[in-house]
Amino acid sequence: MFFLIGKAAVTAQANASATLDFDIRLKSRARIQLDDGREAGLALERGGDLLSDDSGELVVRIQSAPELVSIVLCGDAHKLVVACYHLGNRHVPLQIEPGRVAYLHDHVLDEMLIGLGLIVGREQAPFEPVSGAYETASHHSHPHHSH
Known part of the structure; x- marks a missing residue:
């Protein structure tokens, strides 16, 4: 059976789930497999983690799949800001937390940050990047740049 699903009402309770990687979660149209x-x-506007079919009977919670991410841990806030600057200048989606920055693994970016004196590790983990300012502004949209 194939369902076409889009955004669900915020009050809906999920009765299915789909664990998807970041690239699929970015798309507004995609063929997926539920868990x-x-x-x-998928046929949806960007954002949100609950989707439903036209009848409202199927409510799907979208979850982040573990992916290979590069992790920069650093107690020096200035070094971490410099890392974010250089990664952001390359339009790299970033998961930013206190003392830590993560991005989808890329050995070229890893080498760049190591060259800046940072220690870069790798792990399999769900990737939840910070939403861009244009994504949170309801009056303005910005196309996603893929690199």
Whole structure:
């Protein structure tokens, strides 16, 4: 069975889930597989983690799949800001937390940050980058740049 799903009402309770990597979660149209094996099609606006079919009977929670991410841990706030500056200048989506920055693994970016004196590690983890300012502003949109 194939479902076409889009944004769900905020009050809905999920009765299915789909664990998706970051690239798929960015798309507004995609063919996906629910965690229970059923196939579904996404047709949605960007953002949100609850989706439903037209009937409202199927409510799907979108979850972040573990992916290979590069992790920069640093107690020096200035070095971490410099790292974020250089990564942001390359339009790299970043997961920014106190003392830590993560991005989808890229050995070229790893080498650049190591060259700046930072220590870069890798791990399999869900990737939840910070939303861009244009994504949170309801009156303005900005296209996603893929690199």
